[in-house]
Amino acid sequence: MFGPKASIRSLLALLLVCAAVLAATGAWASEEVSFSTSDGVSIKATFFRPKGRAKVPAVILLHQLAGDRHSWNALAPKLTDNKYAVLALDLRGHGESTTFGNKTRTYKDLTDADYSAMINDVRAATEYLASRKDINGDRLAVIGASIGANLALQYAAEDRKVRTVVLLSPGLNYRSLKTLPYVEGYDKRALFMVVAEKDAYSYGSCEQIKEAAEKASPLKLKVYKGDDHGTALLRAHEGLGEIIIAWLLNHLVNG
Secondary structure, three states: OOOOHHHHHHHHHHHHHHHHHHHHOOOOEEEEEEOOOOOEEEEEEEEEEEEEOHHHEEEEEOOOOOOOHHHHHHHHHHHHHOEEEEEOOOOOOOOOEEEEEEOOHHHOOHHHHHHOOOHHHHHHHHHHHOOOOOOEEEEEEEEOOHHHHHHHHHHHHOOOOOOEEEOOOOOOOEEEEEOHHHHHHHHEEEEEEEEEEEOOOHHHHHHHHHHOOOOOOOOEEEEEEEOOOOOOOHHHHHOOHHHHHHHHHHHHOOO
């Protein structure tokens, strides 16, 4: 009998095999990339791109606390199949992004100030995308999970090139990364939030964000049953990935 951890490992391995098979068909390609932040952290990421296409919109993926870029292994290929470039990064202290200058640190060592500084990781990611000739730098979307969702909204408030954000299980305050102070800066852009009704803190946070984000247009809050949090929503609810893709078509490509 396999335990839950063994089952998760087996599922991730299967997803990686499927991704490799899809890439081999010629529809898209992926590469491991790295770049440095303004405060000296080395960020590791995976870049996915459709083959044979130029100047495509790009989607940045931001994982949750204790996760890494592989949390998006099921969604990233779907996005690329739909002609989006995708950059899934390991936020500082997570995955392979543990080099801080001449020190090695993990998320367990980080202070709230370090989490606030994650905004530099996203800035560096957009600078990397801007350096590529195959990206339409004026059409960006950011999808975040949990603390990554808060980070997505915070970054979008300062960068008007972000046409829309998708927030999976955002909160009012995760490790000093807040949402409400950035709603006004987000202004009139399209905002999509997803949450589980029994994920009490995030559900309550979404209701408050929705009330505060009265200028956002359109504003959608999708509530699922259960208590799944962050990227677990994608695994638990078949069809959510397709809903996100439809949202991006309307508000990143055509918006």
